[in-house]
Amino acid sequence: MPLTFGDQLKLFALSVDVVDIDRFNRINRLIDEYCRETLGIESTKLHLASEVDNQPALKQYGMGALDIEHVRTIKTSNGNYNSLTSLAYGKRKPLWIVSANGKQNLxxxxxxxSDLWSGLKTLPDYKTNGSIDEKELRTSIIIPICHKNDMLGVMNFETSDYIEITDEAKSELSKITETLGILIHLFRSADAQKTSTTAALDNLQQLLSRPLPKLTKPKIFLASSADAEADVISAVCNVLDESTYTEKLDLIYWKDMNQPGNINQQLLEAIASCRYGICYFSQKVADNDYIDNINVVFEAGMFHGRVDEITPEPASWIPIREKQSPELPFDFAQERILWVERNKNGTLKTKPFVNTFRKKLDILIRNN
Structure with missing residues (x-):
């Protein structure tokens, strides 16, 4: 597996001796840029542990200065948590906050x-920092920042999009927050030896110029002819609709694409966005006689020849063909093809087809 930005950030933090205010601000800007450009997270806010009138509080960090207007005590006068960030800090629990009913503006x-991460049930109201902000908010992710069991603050990631929680997202955001704990410790340490970190930061900056792994569920594109055998398409879609795979994959079937505009351009964009593909070549022309649909051959060629965004390997896909098909028009590995076998009356041998398809799908996901 390639190193993510979170992995690289942690390696950087472990390689330096001191982080001054300018470099700390630069790191925060890199994190903000990564979250916006790669993860689709529009706002990243760092809240550091502080005090107000001798009461524990959180103070939002403002890129070089602490804004006194954005200080809030952990608890109210009646002992309740003052905000969602205060709850995450006080409970030492990460939160993934969405509306309890649908994808509403928080x-x-x-x-x-609803808290999709730690499952906390009693949640305070969402509070802004007092500024007038009309932008909608549908996902708020709050992660405590610790270093050697010392609570330093929380990191708050927010977006107007509704983002489903995934193991990849939790892992990556946890790495970033864990590393911030190391960096804050270095930033605050008076005894840290001053050394040059410019070269290491430049390497981190260069990483952002290359494609990085997405944290959303990977997409799988299903290509077929307009007149593809319904039993094969139904079997493929039924497997992909099983909970085992809906948790791991988002299906894009070209027949379900109904947006206005140029369909060919939409197909190209859809294929480019998919990590995986399924290409059912065969199109029936007579009883027990099939040809390869030219459009599916073209789409298969895109998958076969395309270099994946993350690794310099061809994008992964599964070819499906009927047994009664002509020779392939170009060189696909024969052993990778899922052959469709039928009974004498022409009906699909569903069980062996489905079992083989599941095995190939599992291998596809496991190897990528």
């Missing part, structure tokens, strides 16, 4: 919130 949500 700032105007009347149905309450």
């Amino acid at each position: 700032k105007k949500c009347s149905s309450g919130f």
Whole structure:
């Protein structure tokens, strides 16, 4: 597996001796840029542990200065947590906050919130920092920042999009937050030896110029002819609709693409966005006689020849063909093809087809 930005950031943190205020701000800007450009997270906010009137509080860090207007005590006068960030800090629990009923704007949500990460049930209201902000908010992720069991603050990632929680997302954001704990410790340490970190930061900056892994569920594209055998398409879609695979993959079937505009351009963009592909070549022309659909051959060629965004390997895909098919028009590895076998009356041998398809799908996901 390639190193993510979170992996690289941690390697950087472990390689330096001191982080001054300028470099600390630069690191925060790199994190913000990565979250916006790669993860689709529009706002990253760092809240550091502080005090107000001798009471524990969180103070938002403002790239070089602490804004006193954005200080909030951990608890209210009656002992309740003051905000979602305070709850994450006080409980030492990461939160993945969405509306309890659908994908509502958290700032105007009347149905309450759900925590998809730690499963906390009693959640305070969402509070802004006092600024007028009309932008909608549908996902708020809050992760405590610790270093050697010392609570340093929380990191808050927010976006107007509704983002489903995934293991990849939790892992990556946890790495970033864990590394911030190391960097804050270095930033605050008076005894740290001053050394040059410019070269290491430049390497981190260069990493952002290359494609990085997405944290959303990978997409799988299903290509077929308009007149593809319904039993094969149904068997493929039924397997992909099983919970084992819906948790890991988002299916894009070309027949379900109904947006206005140029369909050919939409197909090209859809294929480019997919990590995996399934290409059912065969199109029936007579009883027990099939040809390869030219459009599917073209789409298969895109998968076969395309270099993946993450690794310099061809994008992974599964070719499906009927047994009664002509020779392939170009060189696909024969052993990778899922052959469709039928009974004498022409009906699909569903069980062996489905079992083989599941095995190939599992291998596809496991190897990528």
